[in-house]
Amino acid sequence: MSMSDELRLDVEALRAEFPVLSRRLHGDRPLVYLDNAATTQTPRPVLDAWTDYFERYNANIHRGLHRLADEATQAYEGSRDTVREFVNAEDVREIVFTRGTTEGINLVAQSWGRANLREGDEILISRLEHHSNIVPWQLLAEEKGLTLRVIPVDERGELDLDTYRALFTERTRLVCVSHVSNALGTVNPIAAMSEVAHRHGALMMVDGAQAVAHMPLDVQALGADFYAFSAHKLYGPTGVGVLYGRFELLEAMPPWQGGGEMIKTVSLEEGSRFAAPPHRFEAGTPAIAEVIALDRAIRWVTNHHFELISDWEQGLLRRASEAMKGIDGLRIIGEAPHKAAVISFVVDGAHAQDLGLLIDQYGVAIRTGHHCAQPLMHHYGLEATCRASFAAYNTPEEVDYFVDALGSVIRMVRD
Template identity: 65%
Template sequence: MTALTDLTLDVAAVRADFPILDREVHGKPLIYLDNAATSQTPSAVIESLSDYYRRYNANIHRGLHTLADEATAAYEGARTKIQAHLNATSAREIVMTRGTTEAINLVANSWGRANLAAGDEVIVSLMEHHSNIVPWQLLERTLGIVIRVIPVDERGVLDLEAYRGMLNERTRLVCVNHVSNALGTVNPVAEIIREAHAADARVLIDGAQAVPHQSVDVQSLDADFYVFSGHKVYGPLGIGALYAKASILESMPPWQGGGEMISRVSFDRGTEFAGIPHRFEAGTPAVAEAIGLGAALDWVNAIGIERLAAWEQWLLGHATERLERIDGLRIIGTAPEKASVASFVVDGAHAQDIGLLIDQLGVAIRTGHHCAQPVLAHFGLDATCRASFAVYNTPEEIDAFADALEHVLGMLR
């Protein structure tokens, strides 16, 4: 584990950016360890939302007045910030969505319906979030595609030999998460992409759990599609993005129809669609939320993603050591490369009971199947407890969490 003194991060200053961390829950100081579900929001993001509604709330792109110009500039500025954060070649490659789920559904219903046919194969992994399974199952029902599943071992590591054996002339698309939300496993996506491209297949990477915790370079990865959500990277709910190579986006038909995604509508001569990325952004977008996401990325970059990641890795190591001392506790997901997620079960105690009781002590963790039922079933489970860490968490909070957990287990046993 990295020595704590080697990490140049002023955690007290970081925590001061988050007003919610000052509150109490059931008379106890809040210890928020549910960051894989939703991270908390710094003041800079909250202020960006307030500033928009107080100073220049207007619909974008179609207005000629000052407020519309300012709102448009801020919205498109957020797109440029996302482009820079992912190192996309152009802002035209960034489509604003409501989040990861909508982005995957966009790819499935636009690229998928235009390019997949009966018998074509889509490869997913066993550890996918439901949002990267169900859209492809819907195409399986309607188009007759074949879904193949990459297995995982008992550590929660993908079986890459099995994956390579699946690739063939019928493989059209490979869909894997960069980081597992249920296990914390960091997948070797660069290798997965390289192998898929050698088989002439496209690749979609679910980056919802990666973008908050590590640097992502879509050009270096050579990803065809990369998706993420704002609310997991200190931004607002209801906003996210799809990155796709410009050449792919230009070949994709619109998914939803309405205002903004057209250049001309006529009953006589038909409809002409807007260019990318606006072709995929029908209707009034979440303007304030997009601006807030841009502010969140600014906040992350001001800290430095490498420093942020190093702190979270230290926290994960400290938490793992504490949890391993607890009698009857088993960590689910022990891959050599992990993000800051610790999922676990405890003999003689149900996850839901642990989650409810530990909340009474001010500790917020996630319990359940984490929208990843297939991989939990692989471990013979229907639920785990999941503690997930962010840059504002502290070793003292982890110690208090472990103490609270032991207290709760004493009650349940």
């Protein structure tokens, strides 16, 4: 499917659902928001779900017997089933609500990792990873005497799968890899990597933060044993995310945090007995409004059809990439053939931070820095890049405006 006129009309209608996109900045310049890999904007149906909870049935969940508590509980648990369908989990009990991708990964490290890994065991991670899928494993490795082995990346930004297969030993217990690189947009072949890991008796932990807004998910087809993502990269609210885990794994895992809701019984004399998953891992009052808003975000994005969104974003990526290659001294970092709509780039003689600050004066929001991926930056001999990332509501006209503004900024810096 191409970016037809009909689809463009759909995108214009879609844009009207995002109040923030009508903002004017810096002398009445239009906002061109290209920082979607950091966080996506939020459509009106998600905002309405948030306010509806606080205006109509704000109450704590699960334990209350009154009407508001019942309505809140039903909405919260209904969202769990929406997520289950969204990722194609087999059982609703495999969906754990967290504060985001980072907490989901830490939960696996501190619960499954502490219970199952022993001194000398090995974890495979990749050089593409966000710090959230590196640091928790470093902390666990230091505590338990584990070895981290690194899957290398080539100059195009693809993982070296031959080396990946060769890294496995009889002590390999876990593979931790991102579905999509936040810094480069590279889409990793998770299903094939999972098959290799399982053949060696290892589990697959997937950081899905950058994938959820760009492609349909099927955790069973991917072979993921754990899969974590955040709502705020899926047109939803901040402060909430999801950890999918195969039920037999979650059922055998000890709690990570203690408190209310995650228990069956508590006795000062006999200790505590814990609830079954997923509630075992949801101690305390959860982010109720955020979970309910996540339900609406998932419904919103699926109602607009992932196939259309993906095709639209890929068109924007091609348009931007082709235009940017015509800018003298600009180099795109990471040109894997299978990418999400992310462009990371550097410009000769210009600091990334300067470019980011100056292009903001044109109303264009991009990200600059190491993108919480310092090992990957060091692989390319860089301290920072600029990153433009696209979403369903971006347009070809915005791409053209961004490239023109970038050219003006580069000339300004060089002069």
